[in-house]
Amino acid sequence: MIKFIEKIEGEAKLNFSFDEHKKIDFVDIEFFSTRNIEKILENKPALDALVINPRVCGICGHAHLIATTKALEDCYKNIEVPNNAKILRELTLNFEIMQNHFKWFYLSILPLLGERQHLLKATFPSQILAKAIAVVGGQYPHTSYSLVGGVVCDITVMDILKITHLIDEVMKYFEKNLLVDESEEFLNYKNIENILNKDGDLIKTLLKFKQNSWQHLGRSYGRFVVFGQNSYFNSGKSIKTTVSKNLNFANIKEQTNQNSYAKNVTYKNKYYEVGPLSRAMLNKIPLIKDSHRKYGDSIFSRILARMYEIPQLLNHSKKLLDELDLDKPFYIEPKIDISKISGSGYGCVEAARGTLLHKVKLHNGIIEKYDIITPTQWNLSNGTKEKLGVSQKAMIGLSDINLAEIVFKSFDVCSVCTTH
Amino acid sequence: MYDKKLKIIWLTAISCNGNSHSFLNYPHLEQFIDDFEFIYHPLIYSKYSLQDLINKDIECDILLLEGAISPEFKKMDEPIINLVDKYAHKAKKIITVGTCATFGGIFSQSDYAYTTGLHFDKENPTFLFKSLKHKTISISGCPIQPEVLANTIYAIQKNMDLKLDNYLRPKEFFAYTIHNGCTRNEYFEYKVDNHTFGKKEGCMFYEHGCQAPYTNGSCNKILWNGVNSKTRAGLPCMGCTSPDFPKQNLFKTKKNMGIPQNLPLGVGKRTYLTLAGITKAFSIKRLEEDLF
Amino acid sequence: MLTKKEQKKEKIIRNALLLFAKNGFYATTIPDIASTLKMSVGNMYNYFKSKDILAKEIIKYISAYLGSKIKKINEEDISTKEKTKKIIEMYFKTAMSKPEMIDYFLRIYLSNREVFLDGCEGMICVNEFVIEVMIYFEEGVKSGDLRDQDFFSAFGLFMGYLGGMVFLKGENILPKELNDYIDDITYNIYKALSV
Missing domain, CATH: 1.10.10.60 (Homeodomain-like)
Structure with a gap:
C-alpha cells in the first residue's frame, strides 16, 4: 500500500507491506528527486560554497552554512577563528533550530492529531527568531555571513540588546503557549508527571498521546548519536542508556539506495537516530531521560525532546550573548589565502533535525569533491527487512498507516535536504 | 468588490523551499490569509493536496511557481511541466517566485536536462511557455522578500497596472539597486576601499565582490526581517536577483588592471573613473577611522 | 566652440x-x-x-590634450598591440611637435610637486590622461591580450619607458630619432604587458 507524504519539507512516498495480522512488516521509503548540489559545487572556488550551500534547504540552510564554514576551516588545519565568531555562529544556529521546531510542531504535527493547523502560532515565534538571525547575519533565510576566518559582522551593544529582547519574547511565547507554568522551574523538572498537570499546546499534545495509549508508539532501536559538539551539545553515542564519547567520522558510511534518491547512513554498520532526542540523551536532560525510561524512543519522547529543547537553547543563547567581547575581533583574515589551500576537511554541526556533516576536498582553493550527509538520511535510511532503518523500525507493527505517518513525521522529515 | 477570496496555488518545482519559508516571515501574514486562500501550498494547510492537484482539475486565480523547471523533473511521478501547463492556463496571473523559477538560478546547474526558469534561461527568453508571458510577473531573489511577493499579489487583486521591466519584474521593487539605502554608502561615494570583514565600516565593492551597485532589488529599501540587510551586516551582495546568479568567485571583485569589471548600473567607465580619481585623491579622516 | x-x-x-x-x-x-x-x-x-593657478591649469590642459588623443585610439576597432603602437607614436609625435608639453609634464609637474599640492591632489589634474591609459589597459586585459596586474606596475612601465626616451632625446643623448625606436619599444612594452 502506497502513501504519499506531503507537507514535510518536500514529499516522500511510503510503500507499506503488511503481515497476516494486517500489521506493517516493512516500509519502503522513497524520495523523489535529487538536485545534485554536491556536483554543482565541484570545480567552484571554495568560498562560493558559502553561498551555494545555504540553498540546500529553505528551513535549515543556516546549518549548512555553518557546516560549510567549518569544513573549509578544517582544510587549513591550524586557522585562528575569533571566539566572538564562534559564539555568533552557535547563536544564529540555535535560532534556526528553534524556528524549525516551532514550525514542525504547529505545521506538521498538530494537524496530524486532528487539530486545525495554527499557521500563526508557528510563524509568530519563527519570525522573531528569523529577525534575531538577521540582526547578526543580515537576513534569513539564506545569509552567508559566516566565512573562513570568522563572521562578516561587527555587532554593537545595541544589537545585543535587540537580540536579548527577541530571545525574551520567544521565551514568553513558549511559556504562554507551549508549556504554561508559573513556577519557572520547568527547566529543572525530573519527572514527566511534573509537567503533565500543566497547560499549553505541548502538554495537551502529550496528554492526547497518553489518552490514546500512544505513548509507546514509534519506538526504534534506542540508539542515539550526536556528532556536532559545541558549547551546549555533547557529542557521543548512547545505546539505551550506555554513553560512549569516542566517535570517529571515518566510521560513518553512506550507501546508495536502489529505490530512492536518498543515501543510507550508518555508524559502524548500524543505523542510529539523530536529532533532539539523541541530543537530550547525550546531554542527560533529566525530564527527557525520564520520558525515555518510561516510554522509550517513542513519538512521545521525540515530541517532548524537540520542544523542550527550545527553552534550553533560549537560556543557553543568553549565556552566549554574555560571553561576547565587543573589543575583540569578529574576523581574522587567514594567513594563507584559500586559493593556496589544498587538503580536505570535515564540518559538523547539530542542525534542527540532528547531526549534519559536510566533507570537502580542495585543490588550490578549488572544490574537488563535496559530500553532505544530512540528519534525515540518518533517521530515514531505507534499510532492508533484515536490517531496518531507524524510522522503518519505528513504523513496524502498526496497523494504521495514519499512525505510521505520525511516526514518520515525528523525525521531522526534510526531504529537501535529503535529496540535496 | 472582493466578495470572494482569490484562490492561489503555490507549486514547487526544483527548489529548496527557501521562498516558501521566506514568505512565512511576512509580518502581516494574518491579514494575508484572511484576504487570499491557498488552495494548495507545500507547507500551509490547504483544501487540496498535491495528489489532488495532479489527479483533479482545480480552478485557481493565481499560480505561484517556486523553483526551476525541467522536462525531466517530476512531482510524485507527474512531470512538473504538465502541472505548470495545466494550472498556468487556468490562472489569471502567474508569478514566478524566486530566481530559480524566474531564471533557473542555482538549480539550472543541476543534472536535469534543460533546467530553466519559466520564461528565461538566465537572461535569454525560453519558448515553451511563451503564450503565458503576457500574464506572468517575475519576482526574482534567492529568496524573495516576503513583502515584495505579498504586495505584488495584492496589486493583482486590486487590478493595479504594475509597470514591469524586461524580465517581467515589477519596477516598484526592481527599478532600484541593492546599493540604494546601504549604510556603507559613504565609503562607496568617497572610494574608501580598505574594507575587511568583521567591521561595520567600509564598502565591499572594491575587493569583496559586492554586486549591490549593479543588482536590481529592494534589499536596502525594504529591510530583511524588518531589521537588516546583507550589505549592512557586512556581507557582499551576491547578486541573487540577477539572471546569472550565482556567478563565480563571489567573495572577490573581478578587476582588470585594477578597474572593476562590473560598474554601477548605467555608469560609464569614464564617468566612474573620473569620479573615482577625484575622490581617491583626498583622504577623509572620518571615513578612514572606526565609527566608534 | x-x-x-x-x-x-x-x-x-x-x-x-x-x-x-x-x-x-x-x-x-x-x-x-x-x-x-x-x-x-x-x-x-x-x-x-597667480602663477600657481596657471601652473595647475597648464597641466590639466596637457592632460586633456593627451587624454583626447588616447581616447580616439581607444575607440578604434583595432588590436591591443596596434593600440600600443599608436599610443607610443602619438606620444613621440607630441614630444617632437610640441616638446614644451612633454617637457612641462616631465620637468615641471613631476619635479615641482609642492606647486601642485593644493588643488592637484593625487592624479586629479592628470585625470583625463590617466583614465584613458587605464581604459587602454583594462580593455587589453578584458580582450585577453594583456596580463591582469596592479595598475601602477603597468603604468610605471609604460610611462616611465616613454618618459625616459623623451628625456634622453631632450638631453641630446639619443643617436637616432624617436620615431626610429617605435617598433622596438612597441615590441618591448607589449611583450612585457601581454599574457
Missing part, C-alpha cells in the same frame, strides 16, 4: 609653456608672460589669479 575668454586662456597657456621651456619655471614670471602677449599684467590676472 570655445568662448573668447577660453580662447585667450588657451593662448596664454601655450605662450607660458614656451617660456617655461625656454627660461625655466621659476625664472619665468607673470609679467614675462604678459609682455610676450602684449597684455598688461593687470589684465593677465583676470585670467589667472
